[in-house]
Each structure stands twice: as C-alpha cells, then as structure tokens.
Amino acid sequence: MKVLHVVPDDSASESLREAVRLASRRQEVLSFNDDLSCGPIAWGTPRERAAWRSYIHAPILEEDLTTFWHRVETADERLVIWFGRHSASELAFFLALADRLGDRPYDIVEVSQPDGAVGLVPTERLAALIETARPITPEEATDAGRLWQRLRAQNAPFRIVTPVGLASAPIDHFDSAILEQAAKVWLSAARVIGSTMAHNCEPYLQAGDTILLARLVALVEEGELLADGDPWDMRTCRVRLPD
Structure with a gap:
C-alpha cells in the first residue's frame, strides 16, 4: 500500500523527503503551511485562517489550505502523521488532523525530546523514525478530536503546550x-x-x-x-x- 507522510511545516517536509530518500523509499510527503497554535480557529475554515494570516502580515493562500485538507481527507494511501508533543504548532496540527479524520485509521510518529519538533530532527534520525510509525488507537484519536473541538469552542488567541496537553492562552501571554x-x-x-x-x-x-x-x-x-x-x-x- 502506498504511504503519504503528513508533516507540520515546510522545514519538516524537506528533512523528511531527504530521510525517505536515505531509507530508499518512494513515498510522498505532504506539508501543512499554517500554525494553528495561534489565531482564530472557531470556524475551522481556510478562509478564516487566510484572512487572519493576511492581517498579521504573514499571508498564505486560502487555496493552498483548501488543497491540503482535501488531499488528506480523500487520500487512499496509508496516512502517517508526524508531530511533536513539545511543540505548540505541531501538537495543534495533530489535534486538528485528528478532528478532521474522525474514525479513519492512520499511523502516527511522535517526535520526543531532545528535539521536540519534527523540523528539528536530523535527517539520519528521521530516517530511523520512519520505522516507528504505529497505528493510532481509537481512544487516542477520540481524545485528540475532542480536545481540538474544545479549543475551537474557546477560540483563544494562543494555544500553548502544558504538562497535560494543549491549552488556551490570552493575547498578552508572550x-x-x-x-x-x-x-x-x-x-x-x-x-x-x-x-x-x-x-x-x-x-x-x-x-x-x-x-x-x-x-x-x-x-x-x-x-x-x-x-x-x-x-x-x-x-x-x-x-x-x-x-
């Protein structure tokens, strides 16, 4: 079965593409180009995100976000989601995906410390991590989706990592x-x-x-x-x- 690796940002995608090559695999890597740890998420739409990104002088195309979500939701490949729980943007990325994918089966690769984020892992180590992909359990997927729905309802300016997971934070947090x-x-x-x-x-x-x-x-x-x-x-x- 073909594999589609889904990663949180362009930096991670470049590293993982090289890691896939080093591992002598012919697998596609798809990257997300937004940071869901900040800004509005209440509607959960590409238009909402694109408008806000333009407001903070960091524009992204609504069409690019629409294409990403369509590609993930309609993929017939085995999905492998990469993220780190110590990165607010990567954890938000994973939770949003879990909410979107619902009860669809997929695999995950969790990046742990000392790197903390996929984009910070050296290419050689990424190649080794490909073998650690495991199926997400129904309980994990349900919990992640529910947490994202709760965060969307709160729609805070920031989402930060805490010892118990991602949590909302006020506009002046930093x-x-x-x-x-x-x-x-x-x-x-x-x-x-x-x-x-x-x-x-x-x-x-x-x-x-x-x-x-x-x-x-x-x-x-x-x-x-x-x-x-x-x-x-x-x-x-x-x-x-x-x-």
Whole structure:
C-alpha cells in the first residue's frame, strides 16, 4: 500500500523527503503551511485562517489550505502523521488532523525530546523514525478530536503546550517575555524576537517568530515599546523600552 507522510511545516517536509530518500523509499510527503497554535480557529475554515494570516502580515493562500485538507481527507494511501508533543504548532496540527479524520485509521510518529519538533530532527534520525510509525488507537484519536473541538469552542488567541496537553492562552501571554528581552537602548526587532524564542523554548516550543513579531508590533502601538522604523520589518526596525 502506498504511504503519504503528513508533516507540520515546510522545514519538516524537506528533512523528511531527504530521510525517505536515505531509507530508499518512494513515498510522498505532504506539508501543512499554517500554525494553528495561534489565531482564530472557531470556524475551522481556510478562509478564516487566510484572512487572519493576511492581517498579521504573514499571508498564505486560502487555496493552498483548501488543497491540503482535501488531499488528506480523500487520500487512499496509508496516512502517517508526524508531530511533536513539545511543540505548540505541531501538537495543534495533530489535534486538528485528528478532528478532521474522525474514525479513519492512520499511523502516527511522535517526535520526543531532545528535539521536540519534527523540523528539528536530523535527517539520519528521521530516517530511523520512519520505522516507528504505529497505528493510532481509537481512544487516542477520540481524545485528540475532542480536545481540538474544545479549543475551537474557546477560540483563544494562543494555544500553548502544558504538562497535560494543549491549552488556551490570552493575547498578552508572550508580551512580558518580549519586554524582558528589550532594553533602554536600541536593539534590532529581530534580535528581540530571536532572544524571546531562545528563552522560551524549554521545555516546550511555544511560539514562532511570525506571531511574536505581531505581538511586538502591538506593544509598539500600545506604547510599551518605541520603534525606529517599520516594526513589521524586524530585519531593519529597531526597538527599545521607553525612558
């Protein structure tokens, strides 16, 4: 039976395609290009997600999301879902898939620590992990789908990893972490975002640079940070704390 590997992002797909090649297999890899750990999920539609991504200056095509979900839901191959429970975006990806797939059988590969996310696993180790794929149990699939439905009903701005799974979080959840990495002197916005990510990656990978930049822009608009340049361009803009 043919196999379709489904992974959380483009970085993971590139690594897994190379791993599949190293394992001398001819199997397709399909990647998801959205981060469901942040933004609206109440409707669960590509249009909802595409509109929000455009709002935070990180556009994705509604058609691409529609194509992804159609490909997964109509696949006649054996599905293998890859994700890490220590990554908010990857865990959200898995829960959303579990909700969509319902009682359809599929396999999963869970990436554990120290990597925590599929995209962080070296290619050689990914090749070895191909052999660890196992069928998801009906109980696991049901629990995952129910959790995603609960998170959709809450429709919080963020979803973060906790010791007991994914949980909703408020819009200002990462604001203090961003402000802690700023200073009274001018620093590049990219440096502040990078430092925020570095100081908030243990034990869980909670947020990517795109959504943290959106929160940095909000802090500038609220007067919590000063900006020299366009804050949406973190490569050229500098920010600092007010005097």
